[in-house]
Amino acid sequence: MIGRLNHIAIAVPDLAAATALYRDTLGGDVSEPQTLPEHGVTVVFVNLPNTKVELLEPLGEGSPIAKYLDSNPSGGMHHVCYEVDDIIAARDRLSEQGARVLGDGEPKIGAHGKPVLFLHPKDFNGTLVELEQV
Template sequence: MKLGRLNHIGVATPSIEESLRYYRDVMGATIAHEPFDLAEQGVKVCFVDTPDAQGEVGKGTQIELIEPLGPESPLTGFLQKNPQGGQHHVCYEVEDIEQARSWFEGKGKRILGPTRIGAHGTPIFFLHPKDMMGQLTEIMETPKAAGH
């Protein structure tokens, strides 16, 4: 298995609207996508683009803002411990999600739930933080279409 690029950093937030203001006014972000619901995962998501090393916006790592859709959301507990929000997970790309899943299972890493479709429309799974140096880690299949 070969690990691909860092696709995004997930940031839990009690308010995507307020977080977008922060990324625009404080961090100078110029491109944010429209928020959308991932009802099956209990969250609302919005991506903020960052520039690549040459300064081209939309080619760098994204920030994934994640807001709970309700009290049953998996983010609710995180935000109870971190009321202002904060870094929730990192997401790495892989070429073949099933090969990656088998590889991590072979290494004895705990996978949280089934492989499912993530916010980029590609298959994903999460690895338990206790097996990943304390960091919740998302593995996603590299999107086949251009962009993220």
């Protein structure tokens, strides 16, 4: 069912500093920042040959990333995103197997303009899993 690793996401307290780190120290190819107010984040992508790293900084009130940074002030690995062909079929299969889908269980439109769902980290060894239909 799961296909490509679409991205890994890293929460960071200072997006400009993190972008400079990935660009200058690690020599990565970084995007311009994109503000996504409906997700409460500003995002920079580090484009690798086979996948992406998504650097996430909180944006606005109630950002889910702000809560994460309260517990992890210097940042950390926030989630992984796997691609699926059919997000509704994936959701139904996961629910049948007892995995919990976050929110109301309906896909939302994610950072790439495609339907996404998040799965409860307690059901996946402490790892927040995003599924994206591609």
